[in-house]
């Protein structure tokens with residue numbers, strides 16, 4: 001596999017996306033790691049099958065985070081600098097649940113995102129869009145008793161990347177989640193409803209099941225919207241849940 | 253069962269979102285019994301991966317799974333058992349921690365649980381670090397026991413004492429020659445009924 005291939009056209013990548021979408025979907029809704037339309041998977045996806053093994057006692061537990069780890073201001077990304085960031089102020093809230101519908105309580109939720117112009121505060125971001133001196137783009141929160149989290153931020157912009165010619169990422173916020181077991185760990189991305197780039201984006205389309213794709217998209221919620229201040233989005237996250245309870249020690 | 257939220261790649265720009273100061277310092281410098289664990293993450297072409305993020309989660313030497321908060325803002329005393337380290341430009345990572353012990357009654361040999369995230373990786377990978385000195389426990393470990401010698405070696409930390417004290421090297425190969433053993437710990441994997449209980453009418 002050569003590293004100096006000509007970048008593909010969107011048309012060619014879209015054909016690959018359609019081909020992958022026709023293959024059987026995984027029952028858990030997760031993407032296949034080897035997904036041709038997303039070029040960087042070529043050398044970074046294992047070729048051997050994963051080895052199926054029961055989780056250890058370590059893997060059935062998860063790190064614990066608390067008030068010492070997360071300050072209240074960490075969840076308001078618009079207040080990390082002296083001035084207000086540019087862009088459309090939004091509130092993003094929802095619940096973190098396990099697969100059995102139980103809330104994931106007092107657990108860490110982390111986000112990071114581009115600014116309103118679609119630029120990340122990162123040396124590797126080559127997009128010629130302006131940085132915002134009043135926006136860094138990283139946030140943390142702990143879920144409450146009902147598994148609820150809440151962030152105040154600005155709506156990130158779409159941005160170009162070099163997967164293929166004229167490749168653009170739909171606007172998204174990266175999310176990192178912990179459950180009560182290490183096996184529930186999840187890193188994902190939240191998207192905004194109605195984005196015209198969904199059909200063209202290999203990362204969004206790597207989730208090939210349409211119903212599963214919908215689970216990556218937040219809903220606009222007017223009850224979350226605050227008058228004269230910010231638009232509201234609601235997004236619930238469901239983690240793998242089957243190993244949330246350790247095995248019965250007295251059992252056979 | 254609720255439908256799961258699908259995974260997406262961590263992407264290349266997580267640097268200001270996930271890594272934190274001291275993320276690899278599970279214990280402070282000078283802690284008695286501290287070890288360093290370090291290594292290089294490589295892709296299928298053997299090229300170093302400069303934008304991977306690794307997480308480690310482990311028991312302490314007492315074999316207890318930590319339940320204390322404070323892994324992000326460590327107090328310098330509590331063992332929280334969690335490390336998060338990005339790879340550098342050379343694909344290298346490093347952390348300082350204590351040796352894990354197996355919880356009492358556990359069938360598993362002492363190990364650290366590892367999660368690998370990277371640009372180009374649409375769904376994280378789980379693996380484990382084991383230590384070669386636990387010869388008997390390793391022989392009885394349910395995971396290690398099902399692997400051949402070559403694959404098993406990909407999960408073994410290699411002692412390489414250095415100036416900073418006892419050290420171990422643990423390299424990760426994401427694909428190809430010497431590919432690290434990655435794990436399916438999911439319900440889906442376990443949901444397959446054991447052969448003995450699957451009765452088909454004759």
Ligand SMILES: [Fe+3]
Nearest residue numbers: 172174263265
């Ligand atoms: Fe992004």
